Amino acid sequence: MGRPTRDTEAFRDEPDSMSLHTTPDDFNYDDAPEISGLPPSYVDDAATARLPPRHLPPPSSRIDHNNWFQLSGNKPVVGEVQNLMDARYDSDPIYLEEGIKTMAKVAPTPLIYIIGSHQETVRKGDKKEKNTVVDFRIVLNLERYLRNNYDMQDTTWMGLRTVENGEKVLRGSFMKSRAPGFTKDLEVGVPKPQLNEWCHRYCASPSLLRIFRLERVVTGFDETLLKNRLEGLIRSANYRGHISITFPVENRAVDIYTSNRINQWRLKNWVCWIFYLTFLWIFTWPYLFFATKRYAVVKAEWPFSRTDATGRKTYTTVSEEQWFERWNIGIRRLVLDRYQGEAADEYLAGVIDRPEDPPMPGSIRTGHVGVDNAVGSLQQGLAIAKSIYRGNLLGGGQAGWGGDC
Numbered sequence: 393m394g395r396p397t398r399d400t401e402a403f404r405d406e407p408d409s410m411s412l413h414t415t416p417d418d419f420n421y422d423d424a425p426e427i428s429g430l431p432p433s434y435v436d437d438a439a440t441a442r443l444p445p446r447h448l449p450p451p452s453s454r455i456d457h458n459n460w461f462q463l464s465g466n467k468p469v470v471g472e473v474q475n476l477m478d479a480r481y482d483s484d485p486i487y488l489e490e491g492i493k494t495m496a497k498v499a500p501t502p503l504i505y506i507i508g509s510h511q512e513t514v515r516k517g518d519k520k521e522k523n524t525v526v527d528f529r530i531v532l533n534l535e536r537y538l539r540n541n542y543d544m545q546d547t548t549w550m551g552l553r554t555v556e557n558g559e560k561v562l563r564g565s566f567m568k569s570r571a572p573g574f575t576k577d578l579e580v581g582v583p584k585p586q587l588n589e590w591c592h593r594y595c596a597s598p599s600l601l602r603i604f605r606l607e608r609v610v611t612g613f614d615e616t617l618l619k620n621r622l623e624g625l626i627r628s629a630n631y632r633g634h635i636s637i638t639f640p641v642e643n644r645a646v647d648i649y650t651s652n653r654i655n656q657w658r659l660k661n662w663v664c665w666i667f668y669l670t671f672l673w674i675f676t677w678p679y680l681f682f683a684t685k686r687y688a689v690v691k692a693e694w695p696f697s698r699t700d701a702t703g704r705k706t707y708t709t710v711s712e713e714q715w716f717e718r719w720n721i722g723i724r725r726l727v728l729d730r731y732q733g734e735a736a737d738e739y740l741a742g743v744i745d746r747p748e749d750p751p752m753p754g755s756i757r758t759g760h761v762g763v764d765n766a767v768g769s770l771q772q773g774l775a776i777a778k779s780i781y782r783g784n785l786l787g788g789g790q791a792g793w794g795g796d797c
Contacts, residue, residue, distance in 0.1 A: 447478075447490065447491040447495070448476075449498070450474035450475065450495065451475075452471070452474065453471030453473055453474045453643055454471050454501060454642045455642075457734040458732075458733035458734055459733075461526075461529060461732075466636070467638055468505045468507070468640060470503065470640040470642045471642050471643065472640070472641065472642060472644050473644070473646070473647055474646045474647070475646075475647050475649065476646060476647065476648050477648070477651050477655060477656070477659070478491070478648070481604070482595065482651055483595050485588065485591035485592040485594070486588075488591040488595060488604070489587055489588050489591045491648075492552075492591070492604075492690060493552065495646050495692075496552045496606060496608070496690075496692035497550065498608075498643070499535055499539065499550070499608070500538075500608040500609075500610060500641050500643050500644045500694060501533060501535045501642040501643050502533075502534045502535065502538070502639060502640075502641050502696075503531055503532065503533060503641065503642060504531070504532040505639070505640055506528070506532070506622060506626070506723075506727075507528070507529050507635070507637075508527040508529075508633050508635055508794060509524050509526045509633055510524075510525055510527060510634060510794050510795055510796050511524060511634075511796040512525050512797055513796075513797065527631070527633055527753075527793075527794045528726065528729075528730045528731055528732065529732045530733075530735055531733065531734040531735065532719075532723075532735060532740075533734065533736065534696075534715075536709075536737070537696060537708065537709045537710065537715065538610065539708070539709070540709070541709075542709060549695055549698075549708050551693045551695075552587070552691070552692050553691055553693065554585060554586055554689055554690055554691075555688075555689045555690075555691070557571035557582065557584045558570055558571075558574050558575070561689060562605070562686040562687055562688040562689070563689060564685050564686070565686070566681060566682055566684065566685070585689075587690060590689050594687050599683070599684075600650065601650060601652070601654060601655065601680070601683050601684040601685065602650045602686070602687070603647050603648065603650075603684060603685075603686045604648040604687045604690075605645055605646065605647050605648075605687065605688040605690075606645065606646045606648075606691075606692060607645045607690070607691045608643065608645065608646075608691075608692045609691050609692070609693050610641060610694050610695075610696060611695045612697035612698055612705075612707075613697070614712050615639045617712050618712045618716065619637045621713075621716050622637050622716075622723070623637065625723060625724055625727075626724070626727055628724065629724050629752070630752055630792035631727060631792060631794045632792040632795035633794030633795060633796070654680075719740050722735075722740035722744045724749070725750060726740075726743060728750045728752060728753065729750050730753060752793055753793045753794070
């Protein structure tokens with residue numbers, strides 16, 4: 393059995409660099425030829441076929457949000473794709489099917505990524521420069537809310553399905569397409585291939601370079617509702633800066649590579665950097681792009697909620713509103729604390745148990761109400777004076793913190 397390649401640093405590269413992996417989040421590939429019926433088994437050794445399955449889990453792509461932070465396209469970089477290589481997956485469709493079912497039981501890690509920032513103007517000689525200052529960065533993990541009764545071993549709500557014939561996806565080439573004979577508006581009454589047939593097709597392919605992707609999808613989650621509630625909560629803390637709230641998903645996909653030297657090299661960062669620096673990627677990237685046959689036909693759906701035919705919604709654990717009501721005090725206090733990093737539920741609970749809110753950043757607390765009010769009035773007066781000096785009286789003199797300066 394081959395040994396899986398572990399590439400835990402894949403997401404620390406510069407975002408503008410072009411990757412030799414040629415495995416973007418959204419593939420653009422064509423369809424495989426129509427195959428009628430299931431091909432024969434591709435295991436030559438009967439003794440090997442009788443061995444009990446030993447599916448090695450792919451290395452987690454999660455990153456340490458407490459000590460690492462990077463933006464790409466104004467969005468936080470997270471560990472999305474796990475890479476795996478096992479020689480037996482190349483030719484044993486039964487083993488591949490078992491492995492996919494096993495890996496589908498591992499839930500993705502949906503995150504709420506909250507960033508507050510402002511622009512700060514600094515002088516360097518005769519020039520002015522604007523620097524971005526991150527006031528707070530709060531990462532919240534929602535994985536446990538995908539598990540029934542918060543049981544991390546419970547997978548009863550997970551559904552494993554293959555793509556419909558009319559969906560435009562990767563079907564064994566480098567371009568997305570629908571199944572032969574199917575269009576967006578017109579479908580032939582042919583049943584879609586199930587997981588076992590896709591596994592047979594993958595193992596039957598003569599291509600040396602192949603990738604089979606298992607995608608883990610979070611469904612039934614209202615991002616818009618929660619984003620609006622969180623923005624209002626942060627503004628209630630008198631924050632005047634720029635707010636970014638995104639919902640990235642870590643471990644959202646597993647890419648199974650065929651076991652060969654080329655794929656081993658393309659998964660090593662140091663090899664990729666040699667090709668970047670020597671500009672060899674100009675020749676290798678097109679070859680890898682067109683030569684690699686990709687299959688993105690299987691999805692493990694992890695619902696935050698489900699809606700039945702009558703429109704009634706059932707939640708795996710709690711609703712978005714219930715989650716917000718449970719943790720809004722803790723999140724607001726982390727904003728005032730200018731917290732940087734991931735905050736688990738246990739940590740949030742401890743923050744909520746504190747006797748009072750922390751002071752607003754930039755304010756002074758002496759314990760004497762009269763002194764505190766006087767200092768607050770003075771600080772607001774200075775803010776208005778500064779705003780007049782900059783010619784930005786409207787809005788610039790508002791009480792608060794974190795505004796551009």
